[in-house]
Amino acid sequence: MTERSAMRAGLDGQAVLVAAGVADVALGALGAAVGTLRDLLGRADGPELAEQAGQDLAARGRLALDRHVHVPPAHLEVLARQSRAAARGAGGGGA
Secondary structure: OOHHHHHHHHHHHHHHHHHHHHHHHHHHHHHHHHHHHHHHHOOOOHHHHHHHHHHHHHHHHHHHHHHHOOOOOOHHHHHHHHHHHHHHHOOOOOO
8 A cells, every 4th residue: 555545545534534423413413402392392382482482583584684684765755855856956945
């Protein structure tokens, strides 16, 4: 076995170990999530808890959209402001 092929075999073995570690972490997290879900489903106030969670998620979504989405002014509002400014500029006074 050449030095290069030995190094390649070492890297392949390392990749397998990393993949096995990632799989172990994922399965552990999945097991914990299933246990938590089982506990939540066993609660007597499950429907109320689910409704409250839905409302909380909707509120968070609304806040996220407000924070990240810029809403331009309404088209007719822009036209009205331009018309008012033009009327004032022409000596019309406007309201």
